[in-house]
Amino acid sequence: MEAVGGEGRPEVQGAAASPGSSGRGQSSVKPVWALLEEATQMKTEGNAFYREKNIRSAIGRYHRALLILRGLDSDVMSSVKGFGPEIPALTPEQQALMRSTQVDCYNNLAACLLQKKNADYARVHEYSLRVLQWQPGNVKALYRAGVATLEMGDAQTAKQYLTKACREQPNDTNVRKHLQKAEEKLNRELQKEKAMYRDMFSSGLTSSSAEGVTQTDS
Structure with a gap:
């Protein structure tokens, strides 16, 4: 010391x-x-x-x-x-x-x-934000805030933290690994959302077609 x-x-x-x-x-x-x-x-x-x-x-x-x-x-x-x-x-x-x-x-x-x-990821996030209030570019705090928010389910915010950390330390393997995890999670969420809308659209078309058939038969 x-x-x-x-x-x-x-x-x-x-x-x-x-x-x-x-x-x-x-x-x-x-x-x-x-x-x-x-x-x-x-x-x-x-x-x-x-x-x-x-x-x-x-x-x-x-x-x-x-x-x-x-x-x-x-x-x-x-x-x-x-x-x-x-x-x-x-x-x-x-x-x-x-x-x-x-x-x-x-x-x-x-x-x-x-x-x-x-x-306790919520507490990790809290402590990291306190550091970032004083030092917005602190890589350790950006990384840990990213890990915490990713574990809490907020991949979008996690990506923002980890992207900033990666800019500061582009060769840090842990930062890059968790940034990749956040991007993969966001991609899965996007694909799931697209599939949901496809199912909704397909269901709507099927319903409209069935109504048309019923009307013709009557």
């Missing part, structure tokens, strides 16, 4: 309460950089658990990192402004570190969920 802080680190511009550290009538306040370091450490531990295939522990670490960062994110906390501690103003460097850590954690959470036997 890259060291966050150390010599030459900019001065702390604000402080925030550490999640779960508040007591009755008082709260433990940590500097912004300390919270960023803590969140980064949680992410690093989550990565280690993921490599060990300890998915449950990895998910727990990523969630803890995001919880820490939640109190620093003005986009998240603006809806509760005035009901809690004042959100510290982050320097551009702090803001960039917070956002990159959030992106990594949401991407890694989506990866963890896809590893589970009964994957």
